[in-house]
Amino acid sequence: MNKKFLLLALSGMLSFSAMAQTIEDNNLYVEPSNRTPEPFLFSVSTLTPDDHSWSVNYSSSYGKRSEELFGYDGVGQQFALKGYLGHRFTLNVNAALGFQANQNVVSSQQVEIIRDVIGGKKVSGLRLGIGLGLQRDFSSVTSALSRITASWEASRWNIGGNVLLGKAFSSNRDKIDILTSLGVQYQLLGSLYGGVEAVGEDLEGLWDPEEAEGGAKILVGPSLNLVPSASRFSFSLSGGPVMFASRSNETNPAAIRELPSQAGLMVRARIVFNLSGS
Numbered sequence: 001m002n003k004k005f006l007l008l009a010l011s012g013m014l015s016f017s018a019m020a021q022t023i024e025d026n027n028l029y030v031e032p033s034n035r036t037p038e039p040f041l042f043s044v045s046t047l048t049p050d051d052h053s054w055s056v057n058y059s060s061s062y063g064k065r066s067e068e069l070f071g072y073d074g075v076g077q078q079f080a081l082k083g084y085l086g087h088r089f090t091l092n093v094n095a096a097l098g099f100q101a102n103q104n105v106v107s108s109q110q111v112e113i114i115r116d117v118i119g120g121k122k123v124s125g126l127r128l129g130i131g132l133g134l135q136r137d138f139s140s141v142t143s144a145l146s147r148i149t150a151s152w153e154a155s156r157w158n159i160g161g162n163v164l165l166g167k168a169f170s171s172n173r174d175k176i177d178i179l180t181s182l183g184v185q186y187q188l189l190g191s192l193y194g195g196v197e198a199v200g201e202d203l204e205g206l207w208d209p210e211e212a213e214g215g216a217k218i219l220v221g222p223s224l225n226l227v228p229s230a231s232r233f234s235f236s237l238s239g240g241p242v243m244f245a246s247r248s249n250e251t252n253p254a255a256i257r258e259l260p261s262q263a264g265l266m267v268r269a270r271i272v273f274n275l276s277g278s
Contacts, residue, residue: 035051035123035227036225036227036234036236036272037051037052037055037057037082037234037272037274038055038057038080038082038236038270038272039158039160039183039185039193039225039236040160040181040183040185040197040223040225040236040238041059041183041197041223041236041237041238041268041269041270042162042181042183042197042199042219042238042258042268043149043160043161043162043181043182043183043197044092044112044114044147044149044162045149045151045160046088046090046114046115046116046120046127046129046149046151047082047083047084047090048084048088048116048120048121048122048123048127049084049086049121049122050122050123051084051123052274052275052276053083053084053275053276054081054082054083054084054274054275054276055081055082055083055272055273055274055275055276056079056080056081056082056272056273056275057079057080057082057270057271057272057273058077058078058079058080058270058271059076059077059078059080059268059269059270059271060076060077060078060268060269060270061076061266061267061268061269062076062266062267062268063242063259063260063262063264063265063266076096076097076098076268077096077097078094078095078096078097079094079095079096080092080093080094080095081093081094085113087115088115088116088117088120088121088129089113089114089115090113090114090115090116090129090131091111091112091113092110092111092112092113092114092131092133093109093110093111093112094109094110095107095108095109095110096108096109096110096256098138106138106139107138108135108136108137108138108256109135109136110133110134110135110136110145110256111133111134112131112132112133112145112147113131113132113133114129114130114131114147114149115129115130115131116128116129116149117129117130123153124153124154124155125152125153126150126151126152127149127150127151127152127153128148128149128150129147129148129149129150130146130147130148130149131145131146131147131148131149132144132145132146132147133145133146133147135166135256137168137255137256138255138256139252139255141168141169141170141173141255142168142169143166143167143168143169143177144166144167144169145164145165145166146164146165146166147162147163147164147165148162148163148164149161149162150162155187156186156187157184157185157186157187158183158184158185158186158193158195158225159182159183159184159185160182160183161180161181161182161183162179162180162181163178163179163180164177164178164179164180164181165177165178166179168255172212172252173212173252173255174202174204174208174211174212174213175204176204177202177204177213178200178202178203178204179199179200179201179202179203179258180199180200180203181197181198181199181200181258182197182198182199183195183196183197183198183223183238184196184197185223185225190229191226191227191228191229192224192225192226193224193225193226193227194222194223194224194225195222195223196220196221196222196223197219197220197221197222197223197238197240198218198219198220198221199218199219199258199259200216200217200218200245201216201217201218201257201258201259202214202215202216202217202257203216203245204216205245205246205247205248206245206246208248209246209248210248210250211246211248211250212248212250212251212252212255213248213250213251213252213255213257213261214244214247214248214250214251214261215244215245215246215247215248216244216245216246217242217243217244217245217259217263218242218243218245219239219240219241219242219243219259219266220240220241221238221239221240221241222238222239222240223236223237223238224236224237224238232273232274233271233272233273233274234271234272234274235269235270235271235272236269236270236272237267237268237269237270238267238268239265239266239267239268240265240266241263241264241265241266242259242260242262242263242264242265242266243263244263
């Protein structure tokens, strides 16, 4: 497993180097910007009229102590499209891929529309948003989603967090799933931001001993965000130890989850490309 982890890390470094070379060769640059459409790995942020209107991103995560390297709780692959619809509305669409040993590749889909009800007309200051959405997981179970987003941005600070509620339309799932996240970043040097992110998943397990996804889990770890000047690309990296706050004997491997089903180290990385210019 350690060799596989090293190979994965090496592959990521080579991909980063190749992409940097591609940026230079193709001159994919726009006017300077110190913002990225998605600064945090575990929180969804809203867009404003001052942001790039549309972006796509690819993220990958790895849970070190997962049973299989390629599994729902092993390496995760996700593609997302994000756009500003006007009138303080943000659209977020993503699709994830799941791999299981000796089985076909399966996918999940999610779509959300979020509106800022406080702020949202400019980047700086406080923003508070409320959103609704639908999710289809790896076993084709559909869930209704409701998300609350909060953020505060200043010249060198970026703070954001979410509360996500999900209701799966299946008899063997929880009555409601609860996920919370919080991230804080500070401009360390030039276009490099650093801070910390925390996420709590399946928090209903704190009071429900029959929680259907193994129990409540938390992660707290460092967060880095690189936004190269005048580049359409931005890069984020976060991770840390995954710990159980409660335990349950029930599991649903096909359910979409941010954290692995086992305690251990998790690392997540994201590459964002702005489709629109300045």
